[in-house]
Amino acid sequence: MNHPSHVNEPAVEPLVLGIESSCDETGVGIVRGTTLLTNTVSSSMDEHVRFGGVIPEIASRAHLDAFVPTLGEALHEAGVTLDDIDAIAVTSGPGLAGALMVGVCAAKALAVATGKPLYAINHLVAHVGVGLLDGDAGSGTGGPGPGGRLPENLGALLVSGGHTEILRIRSITDDVEMLGSTIDDAAGEAYDKVARLLGLGYPGGPAIDKLAKQGDAKAIRFPRGLTQPKYMGTAEEPGPHRYDWSFSGLKTAVARCVEQFEARGEDVPVADVAAAFQEAVVDVITSKAVLACKENGITDLLLGGGVAANSRLRELTGQRCEAAGITLHVPPLALCTDNGAMVAALGSQLIMAGIGPSGVAFAPDSSLPVTTVSV
Amino acid sequence: MLILAIDTSAVASAALISDDAMEGVVESFATEDTRSHAEVLAPGIEKLLGDAGVSGADIDLIVTGVGPGPFTGLRSGIATARTLAFAWNKPLFGLMSLDAIALEVAESTEAQAEFLVATDARRKEVYWARYTLRDGQLPQLVDGPHVGSASELPDLPVFGAGGGIYADVVKANREFSSTQPDAASLGQFAMALLTAGEELPDSTPLYLRESDAQLPGPRKRAL
């Protein structure tokens, strides 16, 4: 590959264009060093509403049609040209295979057309990388690392329609570890499925969050998955799923509960079911996340992913982190959901750390492990 | 005039076509397998340009095959072509991918007045189209493209890998029993159309199949 000079002399504040297409958002973001210039996102969410969940083929078709317009808009908003860009970064996994393919092919074409170096990066780590952008860092509402420095003992709790993970970040560019994750549905998926069950529409998260405020979370007790001693073990002898989650049993429990009301000819107390479901999800996510933090010496926790918008998740995570002496950081919501700025932000870190580009021959990997920060 | 042609409706291929060069093809490459487009296409194009000593500025227009073809592979070529066209600020057009095989048939000794072109659509189906051919002219698409079972094709000679796979039920032409759409032929077809003063269509993909998504049915009530 003839990708000259950039590798040996990392730009002090590289201008990086980031591309994201791992699920249903086509994102192009542009970052200079740790400064966000633009974050342009085109979502195909509306096209998935009638299916009650993301349909991979529909998302892939939408990416193909949205990419070039989104790219043009991002360049225009940032007031830069392709010539000005120092490097390109693209999500190469994990994500939906067909969707990833569109962003990766487009990113490679841009690299071939412009001769700029291309970085193939990990989507999950990019969710953390966004916390390195400058901005509103005060009072626990911004990123944890303005100016490009992350706290030493950092963890990340990522909750969305596509993932539920707790990570430990020793170095954002080359040392990230998965402490725990969902073993079946992502939390956001569980919200979508339960919302459909309750006739609340798609996406389920906002609908359930809103309705739950009118319900009694204690009216019904739903199970917390993987919390039995055989899964948890102890801190000294951890069980097989100490920091992992499972939401498929919860979804089944909600379905059974609704059926029982119907079988008795009673009205389903939809608000109570929503509140109790939400409490079960949020309780088990936050308790396991905080446990993982405490047992792994994590003192700062970044909350990312679309479900970071959930009011109860933010509230309970805040309370439990405070009680445990953990500082919680929540980036602005537009940067929590999938976007290109987070990809650019991580790309910028890789360049400033002197890490070489990926070339144009790599394959997207729908199950890229979090230990692979860049390919 | 210099055309960059790309087709990933079956294999991944790209070619540089010039009206100055012998036979029109300056450089070309094509893979054999149908599942590694995202890896091989960009390096292939990079090498193609390097070998020909050509940069984006030298290219007059880009042509991409718009299918029909398996979705994910098909999109990799169209995404690549659209992005190159944007970055280089060049016009982009799309040609139906089966045209590439039709042109090769027309230029061969196997040519017929009326014939079918078919490629593998997986799931026991083929993508196919019907062409007619008059002496000294470009093949004329008269029906299609369609997707369907090979056993339901019109009773005509079938050219292309879609015929080869189902040689037991169709009149597959042996010489063309493994032929896939190729960017070099597609680019030559585009050059011929442009030379004849015809306008080329845009790069909208021809999926022919819906997205397979099932509308969720009403939930059964427990009564």
Ligand SMILES: [Zn+2]
């Ligand atoms: Zn994500």
